[in-house]
Amino acid sequence: MRLWTRHAPIAALLAFLLGATCHGYVHAQPAQGVDIVALKKEQEVLFQRILKNPADLDASFRHAEVSTALGDFEAAIGSLERMLFFNPDLPRVRLELGVLYFRLGSYELSKAYFESAITAPDTPAEVRAKVAAYLAEINKRLNPSQLTFFAQTGARYQTNANAGPDGSLVRVFGFDATLDRQFVRQPDWNWFAQGVAHHVLDLGNQRGDAWETTIGAYLSRHDRFTRLDTNLVDVQTGPRLALLPESAPGWSVRPYVGATAVHLGGEYYLSARTAGASIAWVPSPGWSFEVGYERSRRDYHNTDDYPTAQEQTGMVDTGYFLAGGPLLLGWNWFARGTISHNDARVQWQSYKQRTLDLYLTYTLVLPMLGPERAITIAPFAGILDADYDGPDPLIDPNIARRDLERRIGIGIDLQLTKNIGFSARFQQSEIESTLPNYEMENRSVYFGPTVRF
Structure with missing residues (x-):
């Protein structure tokens, strides 16, 4: 030093x-x-x-x-x-x-x-x-036109892949019942592939205005629970406009629209349309603060595996914030929080939800292994609280569902070259609920090679 x-x-x-x-x-x-x-x-x-x-x-x-x-x-x-x-x-x-x-x-x-x-x-x-x-x-x-891309493929293991309850004692029509063991939590492996492309086009008006587009995709294939096989595509696009570039540089507003499509278990399951806007402040490179609001229309479709999915169809209003910046000794932090209300067709699928996630990252350069090689460690923790608007009569006509989920984990990313790496992530989560049908724990780990540019 x-x-x-x-x-x-x-x-x-x-x-x-x-x-x-x-x-x-x-x-x-x-x-x-x-x-x-x-x-x-x-x-x-x-x-x-x-x-x-x-x-x-x-x-x-x-x-x-x-x-x-x-x-x-x-x-x-x-x-x-x-x-x-x-x-x-x-x-x-x-x-x-x-x-x-x-x-x-x-x-x-x-x-x-x-x-x-x-x-x-x-x-x-x-x-x-x-x-x-x-x-x-x-x-x-x-660079007036920038494209960044990240993709990963690999394997994932979960101790509770089917999101089953911890025990076999559940509620049915307001009474205790014993659930068949095949429906309690079960482990499974799955193969996955995921990718995100982000494009920024400078509009060239000397104000710093730009058009931003993000496309994400996720694909999974399970060993046992094929009803969980997922195909997902999400698109979001809109301009980022400088508010007062001369007197208040770093401030911008971004209106945007988006669309999502999901196939689950080999059948068309969900389509969504979103419109929103956010205000961001980037005081200096490495720091960012953003607050926003979006409204989504979600249309669920009944399938053989999910015959009552349409009950979840409705509007979702979400307010959110994003913030991040450097800490001491090379650590960086990132926080994300949301408050949302899902107004579904039936009250037992409608809920108010609050989430908070905190991430820390530390990158250690490994010059002895090559100029591009580094390892990033990223511990994280999160919480989700959901209050449902009313009881589900098929489960318990007198008790409305309320869930509290806690999760904690760590991610490790090893950059082998400028564009190739290897990433792994471990997470443990648990859900406490007013109904035993939804109380569960899950441990998951995924790993695989990465590509970025």
Whole structure:
């Protein structure tokens, strides 16, 4: 860690620069709460000092710090580049130059400095994470049409693949009954394939407006429970429009529409149409906050395996939030929450639902195995609470269903090359319910190769 701890004061300037990006990407404005007149006087004194002794790194650093506080990024860049001239072995300075050039919109120079800042094998994980976020944003801004793709195939094992109750004692017509053992929880293996493609098209109007489209698909084939074989396709598209790109950069609104189709057990099971809108704030690369609302029409179709599926047909209203950003020591976090109401044809299929999920990620670069190799660890936890509007008379005419699901797990992603990897995920979940028919536990694990670009 020698290179990254040699100049401790530089870390303070870096923190200011990274924090300053929360106020926008392009505008160079003095930081709030500073004495502008005093700083300008100090800036001039430091400039004269540097003219007399260009090798004075302390004066150059302080000049960069003062210039950044004043929003004079060009002057700050000049001081930092002067420091590199006399001592090229300063990766922190290269990182700060990457941030400054990014804020000025000089993305090619910014990219070059960011890449040179992480060449050392002892680069801290949190620095690599910040650079990765900036490089991703730079790539987006330099390419008017971007396509990203992720796919995985592999095997999945579940201890309760059929979502059966834990025990054989259930309720039927309001009385206790013994369920045949073939309907309680049963394990199963399945093969799966999943993929997501995300396309962003810059509309080229200098505001940063873009058109975003996401297409996802999932396919599974089970060993025992073939009625759970799934074919799913989901499409969502809409513009992302900058709200106030000059005075409030980073804010955007996104109206969108979507459609979903599901085949279950080899038969057409569900179709859905969705319309929604969200407001997002990206204060700096790596950080994001978004709130939204959507309304969906879901049409279920009866099948041989699911003869009463149409009872679930109806409208679903959902409010949601998404948020994420960096933590300490290279960790990142992501949170997602929803509040929804499903208004189905019958009250025992209508419900109010609340969910909350939290994810942490840590990526460890493995330079000894190759320049592209890294491992990402992602522990997660979630909770789901659902209140049904009324009792199901076939189960218990006097007790409405209420479920509380808790889940916890961990994902591991090993990146073997730039485009090829291997991913595995383990999850344990349990559901507590007012009705024993729905109380269950499940442990699942899936694994398989991945492709991304």
